[in-house]
Amino acid sequence: MSASTATVLHDLTAVEQCAALRDRTVSAVELTEHYLDRIDRLGERLGAFVVTTPELALREAAEADRRFARGDDAHRPLQGLPIAFKDLQPIAGVPVTNGSAVLPAVTAEHDAEAVGLIRAAGAVTLGTTHAPELGIPCYTDTTVVGRPAVTPYDLGRSASGSSGGAAAAIAAGLIPVGHGSDGAGSIRTPAAVCGLVGVKPSRGVVSAAPASSFFGFSTDGPLARNVEDAALLLDAMAVRTPRGLHELAAPASFVAASRRRATRRLRVAVWTDSGFGAVHPENTAAVDRIALMLEGLGHEVVEVANPAPWDTDLVQAFFDYIGGVVSGLLAGLPPAHAQALEEDTRWMKQRGDRLGAADFVKSTTALAAFADRFIAKLASYDLAVSPVSAGVAVPLGSFHRGQSGDAPYRMLEWSAYTPVQNLSGLPAISIPSHVTADGLPLGVQLTGAAIGSDPMLLSVAAQLEEQIGWAQRHPPVWGE
Incomplete structure (x- = not known):
């Protein structure tokens, strides 16, 4: 592959790009320049990036090319592959704002563990992707960037949050894969509204170091255009030798798991009720579609009542917990x-x-x-299928139309299906189902019924991907 074909480099999957880099049919510098050009032309329109680091990226890309020339790539599976990191985790040498214009930006001396593992695997650092302040809401709009992150399928609708910038960038072909984090759905809901795969791994599969909470609700994870690309990035960031809080030894290869197919009949629980009321018909149709596919693949599908419905007391506990964490993080902040x-x-x-x-x-x-109730209800199943959200991508500003203070409740109603996987530690993945008549992507959530069932989850998701064929579906900006 030569520079003359650079305009179509982003058509390749991340796995294909890594293969092209290893074969030296494309250079890391060429690939990096291709993505930097797309970010320059499209990034601002999508609200995708906070900081870009072209000088750092080109230095790292040139070093990757030198390593390839020496044959020094055996233990660096992402060598030369461009990536960007979510603006919430420490990145050595790169300013991180935590989505806040009030708090000082921090340029760390050391990477967060998951970030460091990705960089050690050879990835080229393009910069940081837009995230809301402290990662709190399920939309991405900050005064730091000055414009919201939008789904490339409709620039008037939110890319969700808190990994909204990463999702927008991947869906538009500005980066091949992306680093995200998920404390209550922050990988899965952006993936759903941007037509991507988003993985919330089992608690401990990805290190939380430097841990900011004893409870471990949030975890880093990948966003990608397909399951194999997500598995590639998850392999890079996964814990192999546990030594920190909540850490769990990952299997040898998530990519290998994504390529395997189930050899036994799985028992699958399915529900669409959110516990809050009406669910958009398209979200229900998406679940029904995936359930029929699973039956067609020979699995047993059982319709069940929502195993962990929300009630008033639980909603208050959820906001009390988040409020307590935020209050602690911001203790001493001047009025x-x-x-x-x-x-x-x-x-x-x-x-x-x-x-x-x-x-x-x-x-x-x-x-x-x-x-605990959720885990117990799923104990007799292998996995579960539910919506990712109660509706399609929301028009910009939707959550704040109404009385002051209502927005957090509206956000929880929209994203009610995703927090319990964080609380329980169970793995979950958002996969694309279909595109509505209005051109909006819909996602469905698969949840593994046991901690550590991530390989099975990736295998099933990849099999569904083959059935649906969404990998070549792109938004209008893809060809620009």
Whole structure:
């Protein structure tokens, strides 16, 4: 492959790009320049990036080419592959804002563990992708960037959050794969509205170091255009030798798992009820479509009631917990700075500031019981199928149309299917189902019924991918 074909480099999957780099049919510098050009032309329109690092990227790409020339790539599976990191994790030498114009940007001396593993695997650092302040809301719009992250399928609709910038960038072909993090659906909902695969691994498969919470609800994970590409990135960031909080030894290869097919009949629980009320008919249709495919593949599909429905007390516990965490993170912030926080951060901080220690502990107890119920209800199944969200990608600003303080409740109603996997630690993956008549992508969530069932989940998702054939579906900006 020569520079004359650079305009179609992003048509290749990440796995194919890695193969082309190893075969030296494309150079890492050429590939990096291709993506930097696309970011320059399209990134601002999509609200996808916070910082780009072209000088660093080209230095790392040139070093990757030198390594390839020496044959020094045996232990660097991502060597020369461009990537960007979510603007919430420490990245050595790159400023990270945490989505906040109030808090000072931090240029760390050391990478977060998952970031460092990806970089050690040879990936080229293009910069940071847009994330909301402290990763709180399920939309991505900050004063740091000055425009929202939008789904490339409709520039008037949100790319969701908090990995919205990463999802927008991958879907538009600005990066081949992306690093995300997920504390209550922050990988899966952006993947769903941008037509991508998004993996929330089992708790401990990816290191949380440097851990900021004892409870381990959030985890890093991959976003990609297909299952194999997601598995490739997950392999790079996965824990092999546990030595930290919650860490779990990962299997030898998630890519190999994504290429295997089930050799036994799986028992699959399916539900669409969110516990909050009406679900968009397209989201229900997406689940029905995937359930029929699983039956066609020989698996037993069982319709069940929502195994972990929300109630009023649980909703309050959820917001008490998040509010308590935010209040702790921002303790000591001067009042004038606190007033300048983004609206939803401010709401959470104020809620947390009103809590006593006993209230916070009570919230964690309620959430733990919620997770226990979910795990117990799924114990007789291999996996579960549900919507990722209760609706399609929302028009920009939708969550804040109404009374002040209602937005967090609207966001939870829209994304009610995703937090329990974080609370329970179970693995989950969002996979594309179809595109609506209006051209909006729909995702479906598969949840593994046991911690560590990630390989089975990737295998089933890849088999469904073959049936659906979404890998060549792209938004209008793809060809620009």
